[in-house]
Amino acid sequence: MMVPDAILVKSFCNGNDLAFVNLYNRYKHSIYIFCFKMLDDSNSAEDIVQNIFIKFYERKNQINQPERLKQWLYAVARNECLSYIDKSKRTSPLDSENEIGSGRSFHGQYDSEEEVRHLSKAIEQLTQEYKEVLLLRLYNDLSYKEIAEILDLKETVVKSRLFEARKKLYKILKPIFEERA
Amino acid sequence: MECDHYRELANLFLDGSLDTHMQIELFKHITGCDECRSFVDMMTKMNTIKNREEIKYPLAIDGKLFQRLMEYRIQSSKRKLSESGLFNFLKKKVVLSLPLAAAIIIIAILGGIFFGTSLKKYPDENMMLTLQQRQAVQPSTVIFFYELPPVDVIGKPVLKNVRYNPNYQQ
Numbered sequence: 001m002m003v004p005d006a007i008l009v010k011s012f013c014n015g016n017d018l019a020f021v022n023l024y025n026r027y028k029h030s031i032y033i034f035c036f037k038m039l040d041d042s043n044s045a046e047d048i049v050q051n052i053f054i055k056f057y058e059r060k061n062q063i064n065q066p067e068r069l070k071q072w073l074y075a076v077a078r079n080e081c082l083s084y085i086d087k088s089k090r091t092s093p094l095d096s097e098n099e100i101g102s103g104r105s106f107h108g109q110y111d112s113e114e115e116v117r118h119l120s121k122a123i124e125q126l127t128q129e130y131k132e133v134l135l136l137r138l139y140n141d142l143s144y145k146e147i148a149e150i151l152d153l154k155e156t157v158v159k160s161r162l163f164e165a166r167k168k169l170y171k172i173l174k175p176i177f178e179e180r181a
Numbered sequence: 182m183e184c185d186h187y188r189e190l191a192n193l194f195l196d197g198s199l200d201t202h203m204q205i206e207l208f209k210h211i212t213g214c215d216e217c218r219s220f221v222d223m224m225t226k227m228n229t230i231k232n233r234e235e236i237k238y239p240l241a242i243d244g245k246l247f248q249r250l251m252e253y254r255i256q257s258s259k260r261k262l263s264e265s266g267l268f269n270f271l272k273k274k275v276v277l278s279l280p281l282a283a284a285i286i287i288i289a290i291l292g293g294i295f296f297g298t299s300l301k302k303y304p305d306e307n308m309m310l311t312l313q314q315r316q317a318v319q320p321s322t323v324i325f326f327y328e329l330p331p332v333d334v335i336g337k338p339v340l341k342n343v344r345y346n347p348n349y350q351q
Contacts, residue, residue, distance in 0.1 A: 024246075029238045036236055046239055050246045057250055116234045119227060137196065138231055144196070163192040170223050177223065 009066035020060075024053055027070065030140050031077050037135045038081040040124060048080045071149040074142070078132060078150065085128075122172040130165035137162055183210075184217050191221045195228070 005023065012019035031052060035045035055076055056063075063072060123131060136142045136150065144162075148155045190207045193199040199207065211218040 028242070032238050032242070033236050042239065046242050046245075049242055050249060053246055054249055054253065057253065112230070112233045115230045119230050120234075138228070144198070159192070162196070163189055166192055166195070166224055167188065167220075169227065170220055173223060173227075174219070177226075 004067070005069040006066040009060070009063060009069055013060050013063075013066075020057060023056075023069065027073055028053070031073055033139050034074065034077055034135055035081055037120075037123070037139055038078075038132065039084060040120070044084055048077065048084060051080055052076050068149065071146055074136065074140070074146075074150045075152075082128070118173065118176050122169050122176075125172055126165060126168055130161060130168060133158060133161045134165040134169070184214060187211070187214070187217050188220055191217065191224065194221070195224050 003022070005026075008019040008023050012023065028049065032045055032049050035048045036042060039045055039048075052073060056073065063069065065072075123134060126134065132151065133147060136147045142150070144155045144158045147153075147158045151158070153161075187207055187210045190199060190203055191211075194204060194207055207221075211221055
């Protein structure tokens with residue numbers, strides 16, 4: 001049976017570093033996936049994941065609701081990614097022809113690889129507000145409620161944003177997949 | 182407009198939050214609507230495509246993170262030590278009020294003048310006294326200091342002013 005987050009957070013706050021390691025192992029991969037998808041850059045995602053967990057280590061006593069640690073981690077991840085994007089836009093404009101594929105591997109044949117590339121490129125084309133909702137739902141499998149808490153939105157707004165994001169994605173992908181068929 | 186409603190239902194269906202009754206309604210619609218069926222197919226396919234992509238977690242992060250955490254712990258323990266009692270006391274600024282500081286300085290100056298002059302009164306004679314002589318004059322020194330009449334406290338005649346006489350012999 002999995003120990004609830006709240007108990008591990010309390011234990012960590014009382015000086016048990018093993019509880020921290022447990023929580024880190026629980027969330028590191030999903031947080032990394034979110035950052036990697038947000039930035040499409042494995043090196044930056046690595047740095048951001050480290051920053052997130054260091055923040056958690058430093059500010060353990062500031063977490064008021066230990067049962068919502070997951071939401072807290074994702075919210076920090078989102079803010080870190082947005083500030084990274086903002087910073088990199090200011091220093092050098094993002095290259096729209098970034099090579100998609102580094103840090104990924106594929107289950108299946110070449111067709112799968114190409115489909116994954118198309119999907120990733122299509123998600124890249126979405127604006128930030130749609131992209132983050134879609135990633136949290138599609139890749140991190142979070143509920144509407146959890147996404148609403150992370151983004152500080154109402155659940156109805158999350159639902160409608162997700163719907164809009166899917167419609168936009170459909171518009172982008174439809175001609176590509178029709179052409180292939 | 183009607184299709185928009187069904188696509189909204191499809192959105193909920195894809196997230197697994199559409200009840201059975203509405204699901205039946207949705208599937209009734211998409212059997213007769215190519216565009217909505219294409220939408221549902223595409224979104225379902227997107228889920229399978231997503232599952233084919235394997236994003237590996239870089240193992241290097243673990244090492245880097247724990248190295249940084251170790252450094253953080255060392256720094257924070259150093260900080261705690263420097264904030265502890267002794268160092269804190271040393272760091273504390275001693276704040277004196279101006280009149281108090283002035284009074285301390287004046288007392289120090291007056292004290293210096295007083296003790297300086299009393300020591301310099303007969304410096305040569307004092308220096309020339311032997312240990313034996315000093316012991317001999319000690320009782321009358323005390324008496325002289327309090328300006329009392331000389332008293333023979335050790336059974337010998339009290340000598341006046343011998344303290345400063347280098348030729349005195351007991």
